[in-house]
Amino acid sequence: MQVQELGRTGKEFEYDSFVSADGTKLHAQRCGKGKLEVKVVAGKNVITGVNERYEEMEENHDIKAALVGDADKELGCFEERQMDLIHVWREVNTARQHGVDLRTRKRYVNEVKGILLRLKNSLDKPDLKSRIKKAEKALSEFAEEMEEKEFWRVSRFFKTFVCLQKA
Numbered sequence: 001m002q003v004q005e006l007g008r009t010g011k012e013f014e015y016d017s018f019v020s021a022d023g024t025k026l027h028a029q030r031c032g033k034g035k036l037e038v039k040v041v042a043g044k045n046v047i048t049g050v051n052e053r054y055e056e057m058e059e060n061h062d063i064k065a066a067l068v069g070d071a072d073k074e075l076g077c078f079e080e081r082q083m084d085l086i087h088v089w090r091e092v093n094t095a096r097q098h099g100v101d102l103r104t105r106k107r108y109v110n111e112v113k114g115i116l117l118r119l120k121n122s123l124d125k126p127d128l129k130s131r132i133k134k135a136e137k138a139l140s141e142f143a144e145e146m147e148e149k150e151f152w153r154v155s156r157f158f159k160t161f162v163c164l165q166k167a
Contacts, residue, residue: 018066019043020084021054021075054078071161083161085116091157098151108142108154115139 023039041047041057043065049057055077057063066080070087092109100108119135122128143158 016043016065018068018082019063019078021067021069021072021078023054023072071157085113085120088112088116091161092154094153094157095146095151097153098149100151108146112139112142115142 019041021039021041023037026036026038028034028036037051039049039052039054039057041049041054041061041063043063047057047061054072054074058077064079066082067075067078068082068084069075071083071091075081089109089112092112093105095105095108096102115135115138119131122131125131139158143155146158147155
């Protein structure tokens with residue numbers, strides 16, 4: 001449990017307006033514990049938890065910040081949540097589970113990248129609200145296309161994590 005001890009020592013957890021979080025599962029051979037879940041929340045410094053829920057970490061350190069992370073449902077305990085872009089690309093690429101060839105998956109990924117990166121590059125533009133609406137419409141249309149093609153995992157991801165989240 002050295003990771004857990006290291007994550008809890010030192011000064012109070014510090015953050016600005018957002019934190020990043022991620023977790024992984026490990027198999028422990030020597031501890032006799034079997035499987036371990038290691039979770040990390042990073043702001044100006046880092047909190048680690050072993051076999052601890054994000055909700056417990058958030059409460060123990062009073063983290064009231066926007067979270068940037070992956071599609072882990074457990075991250076819903078944070079007040080605000082934003083998917084990081086690399087995980088959006090990865091979720092689009094899960095169309096391979098539906099037998100979609102690599103070339104087509106790359107086209108889908110590039111379509112979504114184009115929508116989101118154009119929006120990201122528009123953050124300081126005066127017509128940001130209209131650009132957000134345009135991006136939301138394009139992502140909704142993409143999700144509908146995925147649903148029509150019965151690519152349920154990609155469609156569900158966009159309807160759950162992207163299109164329905166408010167900025």
